[in-house]
Amino acid sequence: MAEMPTPCLAADEFQHRLLRWFDQYGRHDLPWQSPRSAYRVWVSEIMLQQTQVATVIPYFERFMERFPTLEALACAPQDEVLHLWTGLGYYARARNLHKAAQLALAEHGGELPTQSVDMLMTLPGIGRSTAGAIIAQSTGQQAAILDGNVKRSLTRLHAVAGWPGQPAVERALWALAEYFTPTTRLADYTQAVMDFGATLCKRSKPECPICPFNDVCRACAQGEPQRFPESKPKKVTPTRETLMLMLQDPQGRVWLEQRPPSGLWGGLWSLPQFERHGELNHWLEDNVVAARRLAPLPAFTHTFSHFKLLITPQPVSCERLAGVRENGLWYDVHQPPALGLAAPVKSLLSQLAPFDLDPAPGPAR
Numbered sequence: 001m002a003e004m005p006t007p008c009l010a011a012d013e014f015q016h017r018l019l020r021w022f023d024q025y026g027r028h029d030l031p032w033q034s035p036r037s038a039y040r041v042w043v044s045e046i047m048l049q050q051t052q053v054a055t056v057i058p059y060f061e062r063f064m065e066r067f068p069t070l071e072a073l074a075c076a077p078q079d080e081v082l083h084l085w086t087g088l089g090y091y092a093r094a095r096n097l098h099k100a101a102q103l104a105l106a107e108h109g110g111e112l113p114t115q116s117v118d119m120l121m122t123l124p125g126i127g128r129s130t131a132g133a134i135i136a137q138s139t140g141q142q143a144a145i146l147d148g149n150v151k152r153s154l155t156r157l158h159a160v161a162g163w164p165g166q167p168a169v170e171r172a173l174w175a176l177a178e179y180f181t182p183t184t185r186l187a188d189y190t191q192a193v194m195d196f197g198a199t200l201c202k203r204s205k206p207e208c209p210i211c212p213f214n215d216v217c218r219a220c221a222q223g224e225p226q227r228f229p230e231s232k233p234k235k236v237t238p239t240r241e242t243l244m245l246m247l248q249d250p251q252g253r254v255w256l257e258q259r260p261p262s263g264l265w266g267g268l269w270s271l272p273q274f275e276r277h278g279e280l281n282h283w284l285e286d287n288v289v290a291a292r293r294l295a296p297l298p299a300f301t302h303t304f305s306h307f308k309l310l311i312t313p314q315p316v317s318c319e320r321l322a323g324v325r326e327n328g329l330w331y332d333v334h335q336p337p338a339l340g341l342a343a344p345v346k347s348l349l350s351q352l353a354p355f356d357l358d359p360a361p362g363p364a365r
Contacts, residue, residue: 003168003171003172003175004172004175004176004179005158005160005172005176006158007158007176007179007180008157008158008213008216008217008218009213009216011179011180011182012182014180014213015180015182015189017212017213018189018192018193018196018212019185019188019189019192020212021192021196021200021212022188022189022191022192022195022196023188025195025199025200026188026191026192026195027053027191027195027199030044030053030057030191031044031057031060031061031064032044032060033191036137036138036187037138038111038112038114038134038135038138038139039069039070039112040064041133041134041137041138042112042126042130042134043060043063043064043097044056044060045130045133045134046093046096046097046125046130047059047060047063047088047093049090049093049130050089050090051088051089051090053198055088056088059084059085059087059088062084063084066080066084067081069110070101070104070105070110070111070112071101071105071110073097073098073101074098074101074102074104074105074110075105076098078095078098078267078340079267079269079338079339079340080338081094081095081097081098081340082094082095082267082268082339082340083338083339083340083341085340086340086341086343086346087343087346089343091265091266091267091268091340092125092266093125094340095261095266095267096124096125097125099124099125100123100124100125100126103123103124104123112134114134114135114138114139114141116135117131117132117135117143120134120135128146129145129146129147129150131143132144132145132146132190133145133147133190133194136181136186136187136189136190137186137187137190137191138187140186140187141186142181142182142183142186143181143186144174144177144178144180144181145177145190145193145194146170146173146174146177147194147197148197149193149194149196149197149198149201150173150177150193150194150197151164151173151229152197152201152203152228152229153193153196153197153201154173154176154177155173155219155228155229156201156206156217156218156219156220156225156228156229157213157216157217157218157219158176158218159218159219159221159222159228160172160173160228160229161230162230163229163230163231163232163233164229164230165232180193204226206225206226208220208225237306237307237308238307238308239301239307239308239309239310240307240308240309240310241275241309241310241311241312242273242274242275242309242310242311242312243273243274243275243276243277243280243311243312243314244270244271244272244273244311244312244313244314244344244345244348245271245272245273245274245280245283245314245316246271246297246313246314246315246316246348246352247271247272247288247291247316247317247318248315248316248317248318248352249317249318249319249320249330250317250319251330251332252332252333252334252352253330253331253332253333254271254330254331254333254349254352255271255272255321255328255329255330255331256269256270256271256328256329256330256331256339256345257269257270257271257272257325257327257328258270258327258328259342264304265342267340268339268340268341268342268345269329269331269339269340269341269342269345270341270342270345271313271345271348272328280314284316284318286322287321287322287323287325288316288318288320288321288322289318289319289320289321289322290318290319290320291316291317291318292316292317292318293314293315293316294314294315294316294317295315296312296313296314296315297312297313297314297315297348299311299312299313300344302343302344309344311344313348331349333349333352336349
């Protein structure tokens with residue numbers, strides 16, 4: 001606790017104000033709140049990483065319909081899991097969710113090990129804050145969380161200097177999070193502290209005049225709440241380029257190949273990619289019968305968290321493939337199979353024939 005900034009309020013007063021606000025203005029009808037189980041909370045927490053609630057809800061409902069239990073998820077093929085994740089992005093989340101379910105089935109009797117935060121963190125994709133959220137909401141045990149919304153709120157309330165990703169700053173915020181976490185109403189408190197940051201202490205337009213903490217908020221007292229938290233030092237975002245081969249056979253089917261299990265779009269199905277036209281030409285010579293190149297489609301940019309990808313789609317028609325390629329399949333755009341597709345690939349395929357992969361992304365909150 002030595003690294004903890006002086007709290008803006010005593011813990012019991014902070015909890016009282018927050019829960020009083022939550023009881024009146026918080027979100028009480030989210031689909032993972034009823035019934036509330038460790039499995040449902042876990043899936044929702046993974047989906048909510050880097051994704052807004054309004055977007056997650058239809059994905060969560062579709063996911064629960066297909067995988068109502070941890071065992072159902074563990075026993076499903078990865079392609080089906082990724083298919084239901086298509087459009088949510090950050091696909092490593094889905095792969096880790098699937099792996100964690102399989103481990104829980106094999107090593108913990110088909111249940112999440114919610115005895116402690118440390119136990120939960122042994123499963124892939126579950127960090128300290130996610131483990132705390134699962135335990136607090138599903139078991140009522142005392143466990144703190146520190147997601148992006150909570151970091152922002154605590155940073156502003158205490159005018160904590162520095163980027164929250166720095167180890168010293170993060171330790172200080174964890175100390176505050178643990179100090180304020182109560183021993184009762186854990187599920188409500190956890191949802192409340194997330195709702196507070198998501199709906200009131202927002203990133204760009206915090207609603208300070210109606211905030212239950214505006215009399216003790218140090219950032220508000222300084223007159224510049226939006227200065228907190230400080231931004232991560234900026235780096236130039238690099239741009240990479242790729243050619244995406246849109247190879248179609250006489251039936252109009254498109255050739256797709258499955259990406260390696262890890263790395264960019266790991267496990268998803270994608271159009272073949274090449275860095276240079278020469279590489280694409282050699283691939284066509286070796287693998288395609290009667291290839292006919294068409295004019296390239298307009299290039300477009302797909303943005304990742306750490307780089308931008310400039311994609312140039314290259315349509316090619318052919319009679320057939322030369323030989324058998326085990327890592328791919330002909331994709332019928334009129335009767336699409338249930339596969340996990342990289343987002344730009346889904347967009348390109350939709351230009352060939354109108355189709356939709358449920359669930360569609362919801363509107364931003």
